[in-house]
Amino acid sequence: SQQGEEDPQALSIQEGENATMNCSYKTSINNLQWYRQNSGRGLVHLILIRSNEREKHSGRLRVTLDTSKKSSSLLITASRAADTASYFCATDARGAQKLVFGQGTRLTINP
């Protein structure tokens, strides 16, 4: 079973609105990462948050991590058409020696 589960599976919003995606995981982690995948392309790293961090910002991205609830959220503010993509969380579970990806959230930004 997947370590990371994203919610929702699909999200469609208007350009300029904020988009929030959530990720839940099952075991203790060292860090959690978010990646973006444009259609037909490889994954691109967006941001990494360590288990001792609660919030991190990068440009229009804001990531939060709640280790007590084993969950993370990715907020994209002031969305643009170019943000249309699938977004994946990935967790580095302690002792697991692997980076496990969730199934992704498919985000569509409507002009």
Next chain:
Amino acid sequence: NAGVTQTPKFQVLKTGQSMTLQCAQDMNHNSMYWYRQDPGMGLRLIYYSASEGTTDKGEVPNGYNVSRLNKREFSLRLESAAPSQTSVYFCAIGALGFTGELFFGEGSRLTVL
């Protein structure tokens, strides 16, 4: 600076045929990985190589073999392809193993008939 280069980009095989997917990097990272991506399944780790000369199984290694030819190259071989191996395969590299950012290739789309 291409980063991670995968070949071929597309391949169609018949059941039972063999093939090798090639991955080469120019970022001088130690760790290299092969993932497969299937609809609704996310990415699943097939094999990885933490450093030159070592390889380890991931979540779904059955039906695959790998070779870490040198620090730059990591190949994935399907000895006898099956329709269940129809997928998009991604090679990734990392400097800090599983604790850091991974850089992905553009993918190899494989169809097994």
